[in-house]
Amino acid sequence: MNILRFLAPAILLILVTSPGFARAPNFLIIIADDVTYNDLPLYGGQNVKTPNIDRLASEGVTFNRAYLSMSMCNPCRTELYTGLYPYRSGSAWNHSAARPGTHSVVHYLRELGYRVGLSGKKHVQPADSFDFEPVKGVPNPREPTPDPEFDTTDIQEFMSRDSDQPFLLVTGFHEAHTPWTVGHPERFDLNQLVLPDNIADTPRTRDLFAAYLAEIVVWDWEVGKLLGALEASGQADNTVVLLTSEQGSAFPGNKWTNWNSGVRTALVVRWPGKIEAGRRTDALVQYADVLPTLLSAAGATALNQFDGHSFLQVLVGEASSHRDYVYFMHQNVPAGPPYPIRGIADSEWHYVRNLAPDRIYIQKHMMGLYSGRWFWETWIAATGPSADQRLNQKALDLLNRFVRRPPEQLYRASGDPFQLRNLIGDVGLSPIRNRMAAALGRWMQSQGDPGAGLDTEDQWLAARKGEHLQGKPSQ
Numbered sequence: 001m002n003i004l005r006f007l008a009p010a011i012l013l014i015l016v017t018s019p020g021f022a023r024a025p026n027f028l029i030i031i032a033d034d035v036t037y038n039d040l041p042l043y044g045g046q047n048v049k050t051p052n053i054d055r056l057a058s059e060g061v062t063f064n065r066a067y068l069s070m071s072m073c074n075p076c077r078t079e080l081y082t083g084l085y086p087y088r089s090g091s092a093w094n095h096s097a098a099r100p101g102t103h104s105v106v107h108y109l110r111e112l113g114y115r116v117g118l119s120g121k122k123h124v125q126p127a128d129s130f131d132f133e134p135v136k137g138v139p140n141p142r143e144p145t146p147d148p149e150f151d152t153t154d155i156q157e158f159m160s161r162d163s164d165q166p167f168l169l170v171t172g173f174h175e176a177h178t179p180w181t182v183g184h185p186e187r188f189d190l191n192q193l194v195l196p197d198n199i200a201d202t203p204r205t206r207d208l209f210a211a212y213l214a215e216i217v218v219w220d221w222e223v224g225k226l227l228g229a230l231e232a233s234g235q236a237d238n239t240v241v242l243l244t245s246e247q248g249s250a251f252p253g254n255k256w257t258n259w260n261s262g263v264r265t266a267l268v269v270r271w272p273g274k275i276e277a278g279r280r281t282d283a284l285v286q287y288a289d290v291l292p293t294l295l296s297a298a299g300a301t302a303l304n305q306f307d308g309h310s311f312l313q314v315l316v317g318e319a320s321s322h323r324d325y326v327y328f329m330h331q332n333v334p335a336g337p338p339y340p341i342r343g344i345a346d347s348e349w350h351y352v353r354n355l356a357p358d359r360i361y362i363q364k365h366m367m368g369l370y371s372g373r374w375f376w377e378t379w380i381a382a383t384g385p386s387a388d389q390r391l392n393q394k395a396l397d398l399l400n401r402f403v404r405r406p407p408e409q410l411y412r413a414s415g416d417p418f419q420l421r422n423l424i425g426d427v428g429l430s431p432i433r434n435r436m437a438a439a440l441g442r443w444m445q446s447q448g449d450p451g452a453g454l455d456t457e458d459q460w461l462a463a464r465k466g467e468h469l470q471g472k473p474s475q
């Protein structure tokens with residue numbers, strides 16, 4: 001027996017059941033890797049078709065305004081699995097670790113009698129905090145593979161192992177993280193691609209964008225296979241399916257930023273008989289809210305130990321709003337030299353504060369390590385005097401925007417999804433700026449976040465070892 005079961009008094013969940021109450025639901029979490037939400041047709045994407053994701057959405061609720069607080073794999077997944085913001089969990093850098101003793105969905109749901117498994121990408125630490133039962137199945141081909149195999153046998157076995165015991169299964173798919181190795185990029189007509197406004201137009205960028213899109217097509221196919229396995233397991237009617245695209249892609253302005261296309265995420269939830277099919281909601285939610293939501297759906301109360309809170313009432317149509325603000329942060333180490341950022345959004349506005357604006361922003365993966373087969377150098381080349389003048393100017397504008405950032409940025413949350421129009425200089429908006437800045441300051445204070453000093457190599461190296469230099473145990 002897992003020793004963590006004996007830690008139950010520290011978890012303080014209260015399970016509420018009533019006579020005739022159905023068995024607690026199963027949970028199936030489907031998470032992509034580095035898929036920008038608005039590349040999906042569900043959020044306006046024009047370049048790919050995702051019939052399986054669209055069908056799931058037609059059977060559940062789609063969140064128009066779902067976010068995560070750090071647009072990198074490790075911190076955002078830690079937020080998702082712990083219900084805590086990054087500073088409090090301790091996973092406030094990529095490739096770092098939560099503070100020792102941090103509880104996750106694994107502990108909470110096991111305490112409620114669930115079996116808790118994970119297939120595919122995990123990328124969270126330390127092991128004691130994320131002790132999922134490993135389940136084989138989610139493919140991860142390292143070599144170029146047009147049509148990857150996805151054998152769902154073990155996944156289906158996990159789902160149907162014991163119909164008296166509810167389960168949570170996380171399926172961490174590898175699409176569309178770099179390197180883009182699966183799918184059929186050749187099926188895209190490069191000239192017909194509609195490039196997002198924050199991407200400069202060069203031939204190599206189109207090539208690589210098609211390779212990225214091909215991975216989204218594979219992910220959608222995998223979602224279809226997975227949902228087929230759920231059907232075959234006989235558990236679909238009593239399973240909450242939660243699908244999310246994770247943070248934005250590796251194109252500039254998405255992943256590793258606090259801009260909208262970095263920190264916003266696709267979120268779809270299906271729960272047969274509980275959630276009205278085909279609904280959309282504008283309720284503002286973020287990853288820290290997901291674990292409390294799952295626990296309340298499982299019948300637990302006393303959920304005050306989390307930073308997020310349950311949006312179960314939004315799911316079942318009893319509420320149309322949830323939280324006033326969502327919060328963001330960025331530590332650039334280890335993806336480059338320090339460039340700390342904090343951000344906040346409400347339903348109308350998105351405010352970013354760059355804590356060291358005198359520095360230039362460097363992202364070592366995107367701007368250097370893939371040299372010779374990447375798009376960044378083609379953007380720089382496109383600014384040269386021999387290139388077309390129009391292309392010249394856009395590439396230059398996007399490079400400049402990415403590398404040199406002002407102390408503050410204010411954007412409308414709608415109508416400018418790539419946040420190319422900074423409104424901070426509009427004096428008529430200063431009351432909004434002041435309100436957002438104050439709310440961001442309150443959040444940092446409530447977390448104990450020291451700000452710019454967090455973004456150093458020493459801080460990151462200590463956090464990797466579970467020896468965080470500041471803060472308290474998160475539980």
Ligand SMILES: [Ca+2]
Nearest residue numbers: 033034072073
């Ligand atoms: Ca990721």
